Amino acid sequence: MSGCAFCLDAWADETANTTKQEREVIMISQNIQEAFNKQINAELYSSYLYLSMAACFESLNLPGFANWMKVQAREENEHAMKLFEHIVQRGGEVELESIDKPKVKWESAVEAIEDALNHEKKVTGMINDLVDLAAKENDHAAGVLLQWFVSEQVEEEANADDLLQKLKMVGTSGAPLLMLDQQVGKRE
Numbered sequence: 001m002s003g004c005a006f007c008l009d010a011w012a013d014e015t016a017n018t019t020k021q022e023r024e025v026i027m028i029s030q031n032i033q034e035a036f037n038k039q040i041n042a043e044l045y046s047s048y049l050y051l052s053m054a055a056c057f058e059s060l061n062l063p064g065f066a067n068w069m070k071v072q073a074r075e076e077n078e079h080a081m082k083l084f085e086h087i088v089q090r091g092g093e094v095e096l097e098s099i100d101k102p103k104v105k106w107e108s109a110v111e112a113i114e115d116a117l118n119h120e121k122k123v124t125g126m127i128n129d130l131v132d133l134a135a136k137e138n139d140h141a142a143g144v145l146l147q148w149f150v151s152e153q154v155e156e157e158a159n160a161d162d163l164l165q166k167l168k169m170v171g172t173s174g175a176p177l178l179m180l181d182q183q184v185g186k187r188e
């Protein structure tokens with residue numbers, strides 16, 4: 001921001017005097033704020049879970065699958081930030097909770113991807129509950145944001161399922177598994 005010292009002082013005073021009361025009409029409701037804060041935690045937990053799977057795949061000598069999971073973990077962080085920014089833009093308060101420790105060991109690649117798919121199904125249920133809440137609260141802005149998440153969940157489940165089907169086809173056999181690992185390692 002540019003301007004004389006007087007203007008800057010006036011701007012600072014004006015900003016300090018902007019109370020929550022004045023912003024009431026655009027503020028997010030308490031119920032949506034709480035639900036979004038919970039979902040931020042769920043998305044960050046998802047990121048943590050996929051990072052844990054990435055670590056497990058590294059130990060199984062499957063760097064391609066590890067890469068796939070790292071990309072997934074990054075996307076989950078982006079999901080959390082979409083909700084974070086929405087709360088901030090609507091004058092709400094972001095409150096972060098501690099993140100649960102994820103599972104750290106999977107016996108096989110199939111078991112890990114099955115867990116990933118089941119986790120995504122659970123998240124889809126959470127998003128659907130948020131859509132219902134936004135409708136109940138007549139919150140159109142939250143509803144629009146959540147429509148993005150509804151579409152994203154269709155993609156998330158399809159991606160995990162696709163990977164699971166391919167993995168079941170190749171089984172644990174050396175060469176085909178290594179080829180699949182190379183293929184999924186290209187995910188960006």
Ligand code: FEO
Pocket residue numbers: 043046075076079120123156
């Ligand atoms: Fe953000 Fe994979 O759910």
